[in-house]
Amino acid sequence: MIKGYEVVVGLEVHAELNTKTKIYCSCRNSFGLEVNTQVCPICLGMPGTLPTLNEKVVEYAIKMGHALNCSINRICKQDRKNYFYPDLPKSYQISQADIPLCQNGYLDVIMEGGEVKRIGVERIHIEEDAGKLLHSDKFDGSLVDFNRCGVPLIEIVSKPDMRSSDEAKAYLETIRSILKYIDISDCKMQEGSIRCDVNVSVHKPGTPFGTRCEMKNVNSFSAAVRGIDYEANRQIEILEAGGTVVQETRRWDDQKGISVSMRTKEDAQDYRYFPEPDLLTIVVPEEKVKFLKDTLPELPNAKIMRYVSDYGLSHYDAAMIVDIVEKSAFFEKSLEAGCKSPKLLANWVLGEISKFMNDGRAIEDTALTPEKMAELVNYIADGKISNAAGKTVFDIIVAEDRDIKAIIEEKGLAQVSDESALENLADEILSANEKSVSDYLSGKTNALGYLVGQCMKASKGKANPGVMKEIILKKIAEISQK
Numbered sequence: 001m002i003k004g005y006e007v008v009v010g011l012e013v014h015a016e017l018n019t020k021t022k023i024y025c026s027c028r029n030s031f032g033l034e035v036n037t038q039v040c041p042i043c044l045g046m047p048g049t050l051p052t053l054n055e056k057v058v059e060y061a062i063k064m065g066h067a068l069n070c071s072i073n074r075i076c077k078q079d080r081k082n083y084f085y086p087d088l089p090k091s092y093q094i095s096q097a098d099i100p101l102c103q104n105g106y107l108d109v110i111m112e113g114g115e116v117k118r119i120g121v122e123r124i125h126i127e128e129d130a131g132k133l134l135h136s137d138k139f140d141g142s143l144v145d146f147n148r149c150g151v152p153l154i155e156i157v158s159k160p161d162m163r164s165s166d167e168a169k170a171y172l173e174t175i176r177s178i179l180k181y182i183d184i185s186d187c188k189m190q191e192g193s194i195r196c197d198v199n200v201s202v203h204k205p206g207t208p209f210g211t212r213c214e215m216k217n218v219n220s221f222s223a224a225v226r227g228i229d230y231e232a233n234r235q236i237e238i239l240e241a242g243g244t245v246v247q248e249t250r251r252w253d254d255q256k257g258i259s260v261s262m263r264t265k266e267d268a269q270d271y272r273y274f275p276e277p278d279l280l281t282i283v284v285p286e287e288k289v290k291f292l293k294d295t296l297p298e299l300p301n302a303k304i305m306r307y308v309s310d311y312g313l314s315h316y317d318a319a320m321i322v323d324i325v326e327k328s329a330f331f332e333k334s335l336e337a338g339c340k341s342p343k344l345l346a347n348w349v350l351g352e353i354s355k356f357m358n359d360g361r362a363i364e365d366t367a368l369t370p371e372k373m374a375e376l377v378n379y380i381a382d383g384k385i386s387n388a389a390g391k392t393v394f395d396i397i398v399a400e401d402r403d404i405k406a407i408i409e410e411k412g413l414a415q416v417s418d419e420s421a422l423e424n425l426a427d428e429i430l431s432a433n434e435k436s437v438s439d440y441l442s443g444k445t446n447a448l449g450y451l452v453g454q455c456m457k458a459s460k461g462k463a464n465p466g467v468m469k470e471i472i473l474k475k476i477a478e479i480s481q482k
């Protein structure tokens, strides 16, 4: 709430689907290839060519529909959205107007504090992407790369249910995570595979919604947060000064941190939508809709909840692991491989493993397998080696395929938990440090740490500190009773 105004946000997310081929032709759907090499008469919009719908696109969109709790329109059509743009050679985009493939869903997002916010999903429809204009100092004017023409997209339209930029960010992050888990999009924002348009309005609670402005060109989640905050403040300033907000489309300039007016909002009918005459009605068999629902993998929010309830992880740690598909897969495979301590394992996944992944390395490119990880964590969980020794072993097994037991022996890392050996050590240290013992008995509790430290030092770090401490305490109690 800013100055008594409530912010109302709706989002339209465009996600490129990672199908092998484009939506209406057999050209490759791949990013970063030489300009204008992945084109054919169909995606170039040559007169007389006929599109054929890629069945995978429908499947992928239905999967997302299920993940967002939508009802699926098994029978629907595709429509032409007419507009001129230099990167759209047909002068129309094939999309879906009145009957989208999926509608009336919702998404529960978990906010930072753990509370759940439900956001309505109005619709998900399929459509084709346009080409890309290239601007450069090296040439005058602009050039067009048509490779992206006909790349399949889904557009996910939310209801205006978000009340802050934080909620919008949580929604976007959850959508991205789902897209990755159901494996229908690469979600690479820097390559433009997810983009969003943001609708923002402000009003005083209890009054009707204010006039909304749509912001285009929002290419990252952090830009969406900045754009929403900027736009809300801009509208509040206008209203506070006694003015009225004009309904319009604005462009977000992330470098300058401002939005600028592009055009006053055209009505939908200006696009003169009409049914695409070159494509058949889409009819999806009921069994297929059901199959796609039944084969949906576990979704990220459910995973987070399960990690918290079954493994006792904190919500934060669970979310951090689930955020990256590869981390979560490695975590689960290590548990399957017999790892006894999920909590200890989580620390390794979020610590050492995240560290080398942040350096751009993949787990598969190392010698570390889930089986090795499970074995290493078990050595630590059983008190056979210390955490610090574990780090030494970890660095070796990441680099080469070695036997953990052999490394522990070779480096002399085994922790001594054998009580009689530790008792002898304790006797030695206690008799050499009588002053510390009497200090401890007179209430100077720090002396205990010193004594355990001396034992650790004498054992060259191999004594199990937990067992050592207990033995020292037992021995001191015996001394005090003498």
Ligand SMILES: [Zn+2]
Binding pocket: 022, 025, 026, 027, 038, 039, 040, 041, 042, 043, 044, 150
């Ligand atoms: Zn093509």
